[in-house]
Amino acid sequence: MPDRQSSQDSKASDQRLHALCQALCLTQNEQEMRRFLVDLCSPAELRALAERWHVARLLAEGQLSYRQISERTGVSTTTIGRVARFLTTEPHQGYRLVLDRQEASAAD
Numbered sequence: 001m002p003d004r005q006s007s008q009d010s011k012a013s014d015q016r017l018h019a020l021c022q023a024l025c026l027t028q029n030e031q032e033m034r035r036f037l038v039d040l041c042s043p044a045e046l047r048a049l050a051e052r053w054h055v056a057r058l059l060a061e062g063q064l065s066y067r068q069i070s071e072r073t074g075v076s077t078t079t080i081g082r083v084a085r086f087l088t089t090e091p092h093q094g095y096r097l098v099l100d101r102q103e104a105s106a107a108d
Helices: 004-025 030-040 043-061 066-073 077-088 094-107
Strands: none
Touching: 004 030, 030 043, 043 066, 043 077, 043 094, 066 077, 077 094
């Protein structure tokens, strides 16, 4: 039987994530998003997010190995593997969604 506290914590976590997603969607441009992220995240958190996004873009290009990406970015191969897994096999496909939209936007 699931732990009642664990279930409540999970529900509260889902609600907080939902509220964060709604807040992120309220920004109207890159400048507003940057301002919000700088307020929301520590410099280390922002760096980690930016690094993961950079890795996702390099992986999507498909021209570099994990080792080459690690050497180029300083990101660990463990993190690169995690990004690759979310880019290719995890069901969320958030990286893929945004990468595809960026590609379509660049083509316009």
